[in-house]
Amino acid sequence: MSALLEVSDLVVDFPTAADGVFHAVDSVSFTVSAGERVGIVGESGSGKSLTSQALMRLVPEPGTVSSGSVLFEGADVMAFSAKKLQKWRGSQTAMVFQDPMSSLNPLMRIGRQITESLQKHLGLSKAESRTRAIELLQRVGIPDAESRLSDFPGAFSGGMRQRVCIAIATACSPKLIIADEPTTALDVTVQAQVLDLLDHMATELNTGVILISHDLGVISSFCDRILVMYAGRIVEEGTAEQIVGDPQHPYTKALLSSILRLSEPIPRRLKPISGAPPLAGQRASGCSFAPRCALAIDACRTLDPALVPASNASPGQRVACGVAAPAAFELADEVTAA
Amino acid sequence: MIWWILRRLGQMLIVLFGVVSLAFLLVYAVPADPASTLAGPNASAATIASIHAQLGLDNPLWQQYFGFIGRLLTGDLGTSYVLRETPVFGRIVAALPTTLMVAVGGILWQIILGVPAGIFAAYRRGSWVDRLITFLSLIGLSAPPFWLGLLLIYYFAFTWGLFPLNGLGSPVFWYLVLPTFTLGAGGGAWYARMTRTNMIETLDSPFVRMARAKGMPERVILWRHSFRHIAIPLLTMIGLDFGYFLGGVVIVETVFGLNGIGRLAFDAISNLDTPMIVGTVLFAAIFIVVVNFIVDLLYSVIDPRVRLNS
Numbered sequence: 042m043s044a045l046l047e048v049s050d051l052v053v054d055f056p057t058a059a060d061g062v063f064h065a066v067d068s069v070s071f072t073v074s075a076g077e078r079v080g081i082v083g084e085s086g087s088g089k090s091l092t093s094q095a096l097m098r099l100v101p102e103p104g105t106v107s108s109g110s111v112l113f114e115g116a117d118v119m120a121f122s123a124k125k126l127q128k129w130r131g132s133q134t135a136m137v138f139q140d141p142m143s144s145l146n147p148l149m150r151i152g153r154q155i156t157e158s159l160q161k162h163l164g165l166s167k168a169e170s171r172t173r174a175i176e177l178l179q180r181v182g183i184p185d186a187e188s189r190l191s192d193f194p195g196a197f198s199g200g201m202r203q204r205v206c207i208a209i210a211t212a213c214s215p216k217l218i219i220a221d222e223p224t225t226a227l228d229v230t231v232q233a234q235v236l237d238l239l240d241h242m243a244t245e246l247n248t249g250v251i252l253i254s255h256d257l258g259v260i261s262s263f264c265d266r267i268l269v270m271y272a273g274r275i276v277e278e279g280t281a282e283q284i285v286g287d288p289q290h291p292y293t294k295a296l297l298s299s300i301l302r303l304s305e306p307i308p309r310r311l312k313p314i315s316g317a318p319p320l321a322g323q324r325a326s327g328c329s330f331a332p333r334c335a336l337a338i339d340a341c342r343t344l345d346p347a348l349v350p351a352s353n354a355s356p357g358q359r360v361a362c363g364v365a366a367p368a369a370f371e372l373a374d375e376v377t378a379a
Numbered sequence: 380m381i382w383w384i385l386r387r388l389g390q391m392l393i394v395l396f397g398v399v400s401l402a403f404l405l406v407y408a409v410p411a412d413p414a415s416t417l418a419g420p421n422a423s424a425a426t427i428a429s430i431h432a433q434l435g436l437d438n439p440l441w442q443q444y445f446g447f448i449g450r451l452l453t454g455d456l457g458t459s460y461v462l463r464e465t466p467v468f469g470r471i472v473a474a475l476p477t478t479l480m481v482a483v484g485g486i487l488w489q490i491i492l493g494v495p496a497g498i499f500a501a502y503r504r505g506s507w508v509d510r511l512i513t514f515l516s517l518i519g520l521s522a523p524p525f526w527l528g529l530l531l532i533y534y535f536a537f538t539w540g541l542f543p544l545n546g547l548g549s550p551v552f553w554y555l556v557l558p559t560f561t562l563g564a565g566g567g568a569w570y571a572r573m574t575r576t577n578m579i580e581t582l583d584s585p586f587v588r589m590a591r592a593k594g595m596p597e598r599v600i601l602w603r604h605s606f607r608h609i610a611i612p613l614l615t616m617i618g619l620d621f622g623y624f625l626g627g628v629v630i631v632e633t634v635f636g637l638n639g640i641g642r643l644a645f646d647a648i649s650n651l652d653t654p655m656i657v658g659t660v661l662f663a664a665i666f667i668v669v670v671n672f673i674v675d676l677l678y679s680v681i682d683p684r685v686r687l688n689s
């Protein structure tokens with residue numbers, strides 16, 4: 042089966058103050074198949090959002106996608122004309138953003154924000170798109186859908202707005218939905234409802250989903266496959282079982298231990314991973330996790346580990362850590378401090 | 380809604396009453412005597428005294444004030460000291476259309492000059508077009524209106540004869556081009572800068588990113604998704620400009636020889652013509668208060684977050 046989405050060696054650059062470039066996303070490769078749920082997890086600033094924006098060609102200025110390819114059903118997204126891109130966005134792929142408060146236009150009625158997609162991509166008439174919008178709102182569980190069409194976003198709660206966003210995203214039955222922290226701005230009870238809804242819609246439409254979150258708990262409960270990102274790179278990938286059951290990378294283990302604490306009988310405060318990710322453009326030589334890594338050895342400070350099959354021989358699991366998988370160092374480029 | 384309007388009308392009346400009272404007292408406080416101004420430098424003391432008596436200037440202040448307010452309530456603004464036999468009210472009403480046309484024309488120029496340029500600059504931010512627009516708007520902002528007016532008259536009316544020199548004739552539109560442009564050019568520059576700033580903020584906002592992710596064309600993103608957001612601050616500026624223009628109108632009406640309220644006010648102040656001063660101030664205040672009222676109403680039309688009952 043050929044992949045729905047195939048991302049290879051994606052690099053997103055930002056100019057730095059010192060006239061250099063900073064790879065905010067660095068050689069990221071992954072695939073998504075139809076109906077598959079792929080999770081991207083990592084601390085804030087690890088490049089998750091930029092990865093998703095890059096594959097929609099929505100990287101904000103002054104960032105640029107400096108290399109890499111994105112194939113959607115075999116078609117080269119980076120080569121799409123502006124027109125083709127407009128046709129593709131919203132109909133074949135759709136996005137759900139983090140903040141439902143600001144992602145909906147506060148000065149436009151909810152109905153219009155749904156029907157405009159239907160009219161543009163499906164060529165529906167005003168009346169048809171209105172009927173369809175009501176169905177969509179009902180499907181995402183908004184009561185009184187018909188009368189709510191004429192409401193402005195301000196009249197909805199955060200959870201309800203995210204439902205509206207999911208209705209908009211699924212309006213044209215896209216093959217791929219990218220949800221970037223769709224529940225982060227919501228309170229815990231609403232989070233689960235929104236994830237259930239996303240799950241339900243994706244199953245119904247056999248949609249591929251990329252779910253992005255800093256919360257490994259959210260990701261592991263929802264996704265088939267997980268990509269762990271750190272400082273712009275994928276440092277580990279595998280199935281949800283592999284990542285949760287037998288994590289290889291010290292960073293993944295740290296993320297995992299910070300969620301496991303929550304299920305202890307007496308909840309303690311979440312123990313954050315000590316230290317902070319490297320600042321933009323201040324990447325040291327060697328493994329970028331080394332300054333925070335308890336297992337770091339001398340080699341970690343000079344060798345930048347490649348993403349290689351994990352040494353537990355679990356099929357498909359890959360890790361970028363030279364201690365967990367010595368091959369990672371064998372394939373590494375020697376990086377000296379610039 | 381109805382309550383909001385009634386309350387606003389009440390507030391407007393109070394404001395107008397305050398403005399008129401203040402204007403009356405300020406003119407009274409000026410240490411110059413209207414009677415001697417009227418009578419001229421060579422008038423005898425007797426002449427001045429008789430003018431005093433005629434105008435009621437010898438009565439105590441409170442009596443003059445209540446007399447004035449009493450007449451005002453019946454719609455009588457008094458008679459001009461200088462242009463005897465002419466009710467102030469009639470003069471102002473006659474001058475009003477000219478001033479309104481000049482002010483509205485000035486606003487239109489600001490919008491025409493400023494808004495498209497600002498939007499364009501925002502879309503092409505950092506490009507040479509953006510820098511050119513910034514540069515031109517700096518010039519526009521720093522050019523004094525009378526200077527610009529004289530320059531326009533010199534070239535466009537006098538040298539090239541493209542537009543009438545001054546005054547009003549037919550078609551009125553043609554006579555208003557230069558004065559309104561003079562009034563609006565500086566503001567147009569200001570509008571361009573504000574529009575650029577607001578448009579950039581809007582284009583960077585999450586809902587525009589969402590619209591792009593939905594595959595909306597740029598044209599739709601601009602007009603359907605963004606324009607209302609830049610229209611709100613624009614509306615605020617237009618409201619303020621109507622007030623500001625009443626000052627600018629004095630200069631423009633003088634330079635272009637137009638008989639509007641600005642000129643009326645200017646002459647009235649030069650002559651210490653108390654009834655005319657208070658009358659023009661009252662009309663200016665009515666004008667501003669009404670424009671503010673309309674602006675607030677329009678806010679609620681554009682922006683659903685604005686509730687009129689608060």
Ligand SMILES: Nc1ncnc2c1ncn2[C@@H]1O[C@H](COP(=O)(O)OP(=O)(O)O)[C@@H](O)[C@H]1O
Pocket residue numbers: 055065083084085086087088089090091092101102103104320321
């Ligand atoms: N507009 C921007 N300008 C400069 N750097 C940026 C910008 N957006 C993101 N970055 C950089 O890219 C990194 C990754 O950002 P992002 O993809 O938003 O992270 P995540 O979604 O994982 O929190 C950030 O740490 C930041 O340094």
Ligand code: SF4
Pocket residue numbers: 290291292328329330331332334335336337338341346361362363364365
């Ligand atoms: S390569 Fe070294 S520093 Fe990097 S994660 Fe592995 S052990 Fe830690």
Ligand SMILES: [Mg+2]
Pocket residue numbers: 086089090091221222
């Ligand atoms: Mg993010």
